[in-house]
Amino acid sequence: GGGDTASTTSPSGAGAGAPKEVRLGFFPNITHSTALVGVEKGLFAKHLGSGTALKTSTFNAGPAAIEAVFSGAIDATYIGPNPAINAWARSKGQAIKIIAGSASGGVYLVVKPEIKSIEDLKGKKIATPQLGNTQDVALRYLLQEKGFKTNTQGGGDVSIIPQENSQTLQTFATGDIDGAWVPEPFASRLIKESGAKVLVDERDLWPNKQFVITHLIVRQEFAKQHPDTVKKLLEAHVEANAQIASDPAGSAQTVNAALEKLTGKPLKPEVLDPAFKNITFTNDPIASSLVGSADHAVKVGLLEPVDLNGIYDLKVLNEILTAKGQQGVADK
Amino acid sequence: MTAPLTEHTESRPEGATPAVRLAGVSKMYGTGKAGILALDNVDLTVAQGEFVCLLGASGCGKSTMLSLVAGLDAPSAGKIDLDGRRVSLMFQEPALFPWLTVSANVEMALRAKKLDKRQRRASALEFLDMVHLGGFGDKRPHELSGGMRQRVALARSLAQDSDVLLMDEPFGALDAMTRDLLHDELERIWRERTLAVLFVTHNVREAVRLGDRVVLLSSRPGKVVQDFPVTLARPRRTDSTEVARIAAEITDHLRTEVVRHAR
Amino acid sequence: MTAPLTEHTESRPEGATPAVRLAGVSKMYGTGKAGILALDNVDLTVAQGEFVCLLGASGCGKSTMLSLVAGLDAPSAGKIDLDGRRVSLMFQEPALFPWLTVSANVEMALRAKKLDKRQRRASALEFLDMVHLGGFGDKRPHELSGGMRQRVALARSLAQDSDVLLMDEPFGALDAMTRDLLHDELERIWRERTLAVLFVTHNVREAVRLGDRVVLLSSRPGKVVQDFPVTLARPRRTDSTEVARIAAEITDHLRTEVVRHAR
Amino acid sequence: MAVETQNNASDRLSAEIAGLDALELGGKQRGSIAGRLWGRLWPMGIAVLLVLAVWEIVVLSGRWPEYVLAGPTTVIPELGARLADPEFYSAVAVTMRRALVGFALAMLIGLIIGALVSRIRPLRAGVGSLITGLQTMPSIAWFPLSILLFGLTETAILFVVILGAAPSIANGLIAGVDYTPPILLRAGHMLGFRRLQLYRLVILPASLPSFLAGLKQGWAFAWRSLMAGELLVIIANQASIGEQLHYARELADSAGLLATMIIILFIGIVVDMVFEAADTSLRRRWGLHQARN
Amino acid sequence: MAVETQNNASDRLSAEIAGLDALELGGKQRGSIAGRLWGRLWPMGIAVLLVLAVWEIVVLSGRWPEYVLAGPTTVIPELGARLADPEFYSAVAVTMRRALVGFALAMLIGLIIGALVSRIRPLRAGVGSLITGLQTMPSIAWFPLSILLFGLTETAILFVVILGAAPSIANGLIAGVDYTPPILLRAGHMLGFRRLQLYRLVILPASLPSFLAGLKQGWAFAWRSLMAGELLVIIANQASIGEQLHYARELADSAGLLATMIIILFIGIVVDMVFEAADTSLRRRWGLHQARN
Ligand SMILES: Nc1ncnc2c1ncn2[C@@H]1O[C@H](COP(=O)(O)OP(=O)(O)OP(=O)(O)O)[C@@H](O)[C@H]1O
Ligand SMILES: Nc1ncnc2c1ncn2[C@@H]1O[C@H](COP(=O)(O)OP(=O)(O)OP(=O)(O)O)[C@@H](O)[C@H]1O
Numbered sequence A: 001g002g003g004d005t006a007s008t009t010s011p012s013g014a015g016a017g018a019p020k021e022v023r024l025g026f027f028p029n030i031t032h033s034t035a036l037v038g039v040e041k042g043l044f045a046k047h048l049g050s051g052t053a054l055k056t057s058t059f060n061a062g063p064a065a066i067e068a069v070f071s072g073a074i075d076a077t078y079i080g081p082n083p084a085i086n087a088w089a090r091s092k093g094q095a096i097k098i099i100a101g102s103a104s105g106g107v108y109l110v111v112k113p114e115i116k117s118i119e120d121l122k123g124k125k126i127a128t129p130q131l132g133n134t135q136d137v138a139l140r141y142l143l144q145e146k147g148f149k150t151n152t153q154g155g156g157d158v159s160i161i162p163q164e165n166s167q168t169l170q171t172f173a174t175g176d177i178d179g180a181w182v183p184e185p186f187a188s189r190l191i192k193e194s195g196a197k198v199l200v201d202e203r204d205l206w207p208n209k210q211f212v213i214t215h216l217i218v219r220q221e222f223a224k225q226h227p228d229t230v231k232k233l234l235e236a237h238v239e240a241n242a243q244i245a246s247d248p249a250g251s252a253q254t255v256n257a258a259l260e261k262l263t264g265k266p267l268k269p270e271v272l273d274p275a276f277k278n279i280t281f282t283n284d285p286i287a288s289s290l291v292g293s294a295d296h297a298v299k300v301g302l303l304e305p306v307d308l309n310g311i312y313d314l315k316v317l318n319e320i321l322t323a324k325g326q327q328g329v330a331d332k
Numbered sequence B, C: 001m002t003a004p005l006t007e008h009t010e011s012r013p014e015g016a017t018p019a020v021r022l023a024g025v026s027k028m029y030g031t032g033k034a035g036i037l038a039l040d041n042v043d044l045t046v047a048q049g050e051f052v053c054l055l056g057a058s059g060c061g062k063s064t065m066l067s068l069v070a071g072l073d074a075p076s077a078g079k080i081d082l083d084g085r086r087v088s089l090m091f092q093e094p095a096l097f098p099w100l101t102v103s104a105n106v107e108m109a110l111r112a113k114k115l116d117k118r119q120r121r122a123s124a125l126e127f128l129d130m131v132h133l134g135g136f137g138d139k140r141p142h143e144l145s146g147g148m149r150q151r152v153a154l155a156r157s158l159a160q161d162s163d164v165l166l167m168d169e170p171f172g173a174l175d176a177m178t179r180d181l182l183h184d185e186l187e188r189i190w191r192e193r194t195l196a197v198l199f200v201t202h203n204v205r206e207a208v209r210l211g212d213r214v215v216l217l218s219s220r221p222g223k224v225v226q227d228f229p230v231t232l233a234r235p236r237r238t239d240s241t242e243v244a245r246i247a248a249e250i251t252d253h254l255r256t257e258v259v260r261h262a263r
Numbered sequence D, E: 001m002a003v004e005t006q007n008n009a010s011d012r013l014s015a016e017i018a019g020l021d022a023l024e025l026g027g028k029q030r031g032s033i034a035g036r037l038w039g040r041l042w043p044m045g046i047a048v049l050l051v052l053a054v055w056e057i058v059v060l061s062g063r064w065p066e067y068v069l070a071g072p073t074t075v076i077p078e079l080g081a082r083l084a085d086p087e088f089y090s091a092v093a094v095t096m097r098r099a100l101v102g103f104a105l106a107m108l109i110g111l112i113i114g115a116l117v118s119r120i121r122p123l124r125a126g127v128g129s130l131i132t133g134l135q136t137m138p139s140i141a142w143f144p145l146s147i148l149l150f151g152l153t154e155t156a157i158l159f160v161v162i163l164g165a166a167p168s169i170a171n172g173l174i175a176g177v178d179y180t181p182p183i184l185l186r187a188g189h190m191l192g193f194r195r196l197q198l199y200r201l202v203i204l205p206a207s208l209p210s211f212l213a214g215l216k217q218g219w220a221f222a223w224r225s226l227m228a229g230e231l232l233v234i235i236a237n238q239a240s241i242g243e244q245l246h247y248a249r250e251l252a253d254s255a256g257l258l259a260t261m262i263i264i265l266f267i268g269i270v271v272d273m274v275f276e277a278a279d280t281s282l283r284r285r286w287g288l289h290q291a292r293n
């Protein structure tokens, strides 16, 4: 199986020549639209040039993507904040770097219509996508701030039930749960299909109404060996985000076509449109939200304190942005 | 009977109730060219209380006949009438249940009777004693010798409360001494219960020792070719000269029949 | 021999090579109170080219003895010496492989010989012909009658190229006619190959018909109690008066032995 | 010899009783192919209709909204749409290829492991129980190791499939060996077979029924592992059933999920029929098919 | 009778040959308990040591960093930490309770279905193949249905476990019934047993070995389904092994994952030993343990 890591161990050495291929991971998911547009429109291929082939891998969840990065089976991947923090913490800062932001926003606490305020949540069952992920932490932190007691096993004043988002759709419809803190497109689907209503827009909890939900990470070893290739990847990434910004409607269609190809089903227009609108695609990894979320996780007892210093490597991104006359992004 | 009677005349009491009646029974295994006609148009009647012995070459259809009478197989043609009588069949193999002890095997035959556990056990041990296996009730079948297993099977089939007893070479694996003792036991039970017995054996003397009639089957296809009444007074002894004389006579017939039919 | 010789004297040629030698062999099944001593201190020698018949009551340890000689079980005490001779054992049950046809079952015995497929098949069919099952090569064991299965097992063990032949009631399920024919075949093969044969039977006449010696085993524990040389000239006939006379004599001994030991 | 002399008689009777045969307890005689097929089809048809009816009634009862539990009237067109789509067949082909390759390898490995473990006493004591231990290990536990060893390749999927199925197959063989009738072993021993030959000529054929049962269970394990494993590595431009199942669930697409389940059931049933055909022919040969109720 | 008269002789010999016995091929005689235990333990010990050694060598080779593949020196302390944690035992207890309850129910249901399907011809034709079809259905496919039927309750988990294990158990029984020696069926028939009595007194005991094998496979299915199902519903204040396995993977915690895998293996091995003990006693009773290789 070692052959897959040939590009990393190639004798070319640091910066000496481009690798034969670059292996990029992403999820067939609307929050990964940057990747979907970049691949679909051939932007990655264009920037990498003829010398380096793009090989994409789709994943369904963070763990598999991290396993692939750890084992050297992929070089870079779009991924959510939690798996990135886990990978950073597990490898003691050796495995990965975050090199760009990708998406922000698009996360809501939606509830049954009869729930009007946070106070009404007492004694209710609220779903989150995954124990310890950003949404889960955000809910727990919010409840803690409001003086509710919760625990990781679904007990306390508000019962928090981590379960897969698809299951949340079902259990909300059957009335087994009273609300859910979920990302798009599930929030929009809950609203459209089951008449849920938004209680909290997570953007409102963060400064500048921005928080990261997707960013791009790269394997450190690969970055060291092929800085030029990483730069080309980032150029394509920036162009993809620019395209989305300039043509949101067209991009939404592109994304939906890609989703249909990958998952067999497009999103319905009434879900696609609001969902796509609620997400902001940005190059800024919004470092403050990552650090803030990790802080919150420590506060609610879901994470050992972790030093995130150095998780970002935004130098190349900032070079590109500066060259384009845009403002750079911060890693704090 | 289909076969011409020789020097002996039909001795079966005319008025006896028939317990088992086979009329034009045929049995074919398989179909077409590969099929084997095991029995061809067999007529045979066994009266209640009658002891009939069946002789025939190896593979002539004796076991087939018993399994048809027992209702384990359906005849390809013809009719078998038992008039609702209960049958028990002692197979050519012991056919013991390997997961049960010897006495539990015999107890299986007593389940139809309304006995409590202790009585069943006691009754099973009695039957085991009868076949000289009194000390072996707690052994498993695999711990017995071939002849001992056969005796357990015998005990099991005697323990069953039936009107018709079918026995397929029940003493084939036993020494002459044990055999003689069991002949007496079998005869006693047959008399006590006025059973109809259809008894397959290769031992002509045994047939003469036990049977009211000795029936000869020809080989492939199996047909009834001779039917000898045995009029000797009971009790008979296997090594008596009369038994030896009749046995020799039957053996001669058997030999000519076998030679005439097969090969 | 441990047993005192009666009227007969040891007739085995003094100089003959011993093919099978049992010295002080005991076999115990199980341990402690529940244990059964099947054989107790048995001494027995069979010379190359000698035909020894083994008689004894049901459950006295005959099969046990054969399986010890065959090396299928280890004796609990004593020594068995075969001097590297190849043994074949015909079991008390047919022990055919149910997944093979009849001829393939016999062919299994020919695998040791360097034959190609066609030759092996032809040879198997010859052996089947010998046991009068020429037309049944393509049947499966379950399509045969009990006696036919036994004959297949016989064919299989005769097909094996061995120096010592152990046979456990090989003709138990056969009619007298087939039995007589197979006696002749067995005798022929025994002579041709100068086999050492150890032959278990319950039929005393059969033992006298075939054996150079007839050995009597007592019951539980099995011990050699008598050893009769049979000096009749061959070919012998089962129904000859000499055979009958010697058989009657042996039967008497057997009876007293059985009565003296068991019960 | 004797067989020939009887043929005339048997032919005659054979013709006479042909009519009788047809009336006799079904299944004892082979019967015509059409008849046998029909004997299988009508109960299946009834079973299918019954399930459809109950399903439709539940859906019509309105207990759950259609997007939570799709009814047959939604699922069957969905299924039809898939069957009309060429990509569906390539997905089935991809999955079946993986299943068959993985299963074949698992069979080989299971056979070897089963053979060794069942016959070598210290090996059995040492790793015998490990086999069941491995069987209970969920596929996802193997994913990290699989990716480590094989990267994002099809081999990684096969690895998971093999780890799922091989223990089951080995266990089937071991059970078969354990329950081989001692008399057959002794007969083989007397025929001079030792070790490998004894294994090949006696033990293996005697264990075949149990081995076959193990294979069947192994297939189920292989298939389940494959359904999970196909998410492990999504190979470009290769749709697969595992992926479809996952996405249908991920998108809470009730109709899609049910359609995929029907497809999986269908494949499972077809495979079972193959096993059953093997089993029936085995039992016929062994003379076990005549069993009286 | 005869048994008593021989006891003296047998006692004498019994003592004489005690020494000889000990030398004989192991396993034929029961031997002392300590001896039998030792005969199992040393090969296991060697196997474990071997695995640990290979593992440590691979880790030391530096092919992968420690955070990708944790070595024994990391995992064993991790394991120790868990074993010292009372919460761990409550997680094991929760999971084992679910496994046992689910398995017991699956056994009951599998037994009933197996009994019906194996003996009723149209049922077999209609739904026989469905059993294997169901067996191949991955647990996740049942999740939506399970939640629909039972909501977010423990019953939903049990439902998935039962659907995983029952088909396997039923299949084991059916295989056993199919391979019941016809002669025993005929014997049962002759003793006057019909239908239920025939089933209870003859067919079931005769199928026991195969049923036991099916149970073993069923356990593996039950356990795997449980590992997946424990994520389905996270019940208040109840940690479980399935959850721990999932989170270890979620957190890319190699040491935690391996520790959980070891725990799963250990439980699997212990359960296998229980099955093996049952199997050995069965074989001893049936006289299959003396087989000469
Ligand atoms: N299940 C079967 N399938 C096919 N043929 C069979 C079957 N059972 C018996 N036969 C055939 O039917 C014929 C009669 O068999 P049967 O067992 O009745 O003989 P038998 O008289 O009992 O012989 P034996 O004295 O050897 O026991 C034989 O030729 C045998 O090959
Ligand atoms: N596997 C076994 N386990 C325990 N006891 C056994 C075993 N095999 C035989 N025995 C016992 O050993 C004794 C001798 O059995 P064996 O089979 O040698 O008798 P046999 O002389 O061949 O009898 P038969 O003429 O009935 O075949 C019997 O009492 C039997 O119960």
Ligand SMILES: [Mg+2]
Pocket: B062, B063, B064, B092, B168, C145, C146, C147
């Ligand atoms: Mg017969």
Ligand SMILES: [Mg+2]
Pocket: B145, B146, B147, C062, C063, C064, C092, C168
């Ligand atoms: Mg014997």
